[in-house]
Amino acid sequence: MDKTNLNNYFHSLFPIETETVEKITETFKEFTLDKNIRLLDKETISTKTYFLEKGYMRSYILNEDGEEVTTNIYWAPCFVNDFLSFFRQQPTKEIYETLTECSFWETNLENVQQNFHTIPEFREFSRLLFVINYYKLNDRLIEVVSQKAETRYLHLLKKQPHIFQHIPLKIIASYLGITDSTLSRIRKDISKM
Amino acid sequence: MDKTNLNNYFHSLFPIETETVEKITETFKEFTLDKNIRLLDKETISTKTYFLEKGYMRSYILNEDGEEVTTNIYWAPCFVNDFLSFFRQQPTKEIYETLTECSFWETNLENVQQNFHTIPEFREFSRLLFVINYYKLNDRLIEVVSQKAETRYLHLLKKQPHIFQHIPLKIIASYLGITDSTLSRIRKDISKM
DNA sequence: GTAATTTCTTGACATTTATCAAGTATGTTT
DNA sequence: AAACATACTTGATAAATGTCAAGAAATTAC
Incomplete structure (x- = not known):
């Protein structure tokens, strides 16, 4: 139950007190997955948010011809989320699967909501994660079309x-x-x- | 100073009290721009968040050959933001320009921060906007590559x-x-x- | 209302990328 | 080690898209 990597991820993104981080990550639980295992299947509703501590994973869709189209690649350390599914409780379109052995920390929406509304630093962190992820996507889109x-x-x-x-x-x-x-x-x- | 359209946008996205919306939009000021006018130039830092009440606009970059590559198209009613520039106070990569006559409501980061940390419904709204925008981008990326x-x-x-x-x-x-x-x-x- | 500018279309041709199929290499299982 | 599965490469060919240039159509400016 060593949360060093998880906690350091918060510190690496912006200035935040150690006690605040520890409070945020209090409810996180650890687990591991083997290679080529689904973290999240398509058409399901995501109930957890995940911190990828170690390993590589990807999200992908199946196109009309049944071919896999990789939509994103994730490598530790990072948070892995299907935002629409987790925050809006809608079915995922994508499949999330490990590419190597992976270790994760997870917590549920209730805890995230609790932190979001009671810990100002966590709100800022959440928004920062969105901004970062949005711009990664934006940059990829620009590359693909130009x-x-x-x-x-x-x-x-x-x-x-x-x-x-x-x-x-x-x-x-x-x-x-x-x-x-x-x-x-x-x-x-x-x-x- | 009729904020009906602005306020209705909040109501259209999720259940929220009229008084709460009015408090959120209290500091918003109205302005208009002619066709083909820049709302936000590249390499500048965005100091405002904008609600597009009427009209069409786009964001674009200039590629290596100096050609304009349109990165996004916006139509009323919607919020228009360079998230990275506004929330992280970094220079924009893109140019934001009207395509038709447009009318806007704007407010500054200080007011957004104030609302974000004092009005729980505004936090939820902000996150919802991110989720929606993220998935529009994600869907476009999937289309382009597949x-x-x-x-x-x-x-x-x-x-x-x-x-x-x-x-x-x-x-x-x-x-x-x-x-x-x-x-x-x-x-x-x-x-x- | 005419001129000037911008947008849209089209032809000829070049480049980029996909498709399909076969073969090679690599890794995994037993 | 052999058998199997998966990943990677390559050739031949086709399809998709770009480039450049010219003209037509539409819009804007004077």
């Missing part, structure tokens, strides 16, 4: 090289919005230069 | 036909992540069927 696949690949390789050590290329390809064949060719072309 | 341009065009035409009456096709094309030539051909192909 840059070609090779540029997007090179940018991801430069910014997050570690994911190439832990995640199959076909999943990274789908995250980049291209097929695995195309990614393979891009990598070949680049290696020639 | 559907071809024609499908995306048809979907937009079906869901938001009104924007085609108010916004030039070249801007809609850029919002869809394609060139205006391609959009023109897509429209021709569809009209043949």
Whole structure:
């Protein structure tokens, strides 16, 4: 029950008292999942919020042809949430699955609400998480509509090289919005230069 | 100084007392902008949050070639915010510009913070706005990486036909992540069927 | 109302990316 | 170690989308 990593995540984002963090994380419980296990299935309602302490995971949808399209990749340390499902109690569209062995801390909506309305620092933290996640998405969208696949690949390789050590290329390809064949060719072309 | 539309927007999103809404919107001031006027320039820090009461606007970036890439389209009634700039006081990457004559209500960060920490319903509202905006972005990203341009065009035409009456096709094309030539051909192909 | 500007369309052609199928490499299970 | 499954690469070809340039249509400015 060592909450060091969980608590440090709060400290890393903005200035906050140790006692306040400990109060926020009081109700969090730890658990682990093996590789390729679903944290959250589609068409279900998310009842928990998750802090990913260790490992890699992704969210994905199944398109009309039944193919998996990776919508997001998560690596520790970070919070993993289906915001719409958790906060609005609506069914998820996406599937959340581990890509490696993962360890998590979780708490439920009731505790989040309690903290949100009683701990001003937690409100600020919550809003900060939203802002950060919103802008990650925004930046990805801008890249997808304005840059070609090779540029997007090179940018991801430069910014997050570690994911190439832990995640199959076909999943990274789908995250980049291209097929695995195309990614393979891009990598070949680049290696020639 | 008729705040009916502004106040009604709160009521439309979730159950909330009239007095609470009036307290929230107490500090909002009205203003209008002509067509093609910047609400927020790039590389500036947003000091206000805006409610768009009437009209259409967009945000866009300039890519490496100096071409405008429309990142978002807004239509009344809605809140328009550069979240990162407003809440984190960072320079904007995007330009926010009216596409038609627009009327707005604005208030500053100090008032938002005051409301956020003293009015529980406003906190809930703020989080709801984030969730809604996050999922609009998420859905767009999924469309862009998993559907071809024609499908995306048809979907937009079906869901938001009104924007085609108010916004030039070249801007809609850029919002869809394609060139205006391609959009023109897509429209021709569809009209043949 | 005419000129000027902007938007939209279209043709010819180039580039990017996808599809399908086969083969190779790698990893996992027993 | 063999058998199996999964991941990755590659070739041939097709489909989607972009580029550039020109002209038509619509809108705005004077």
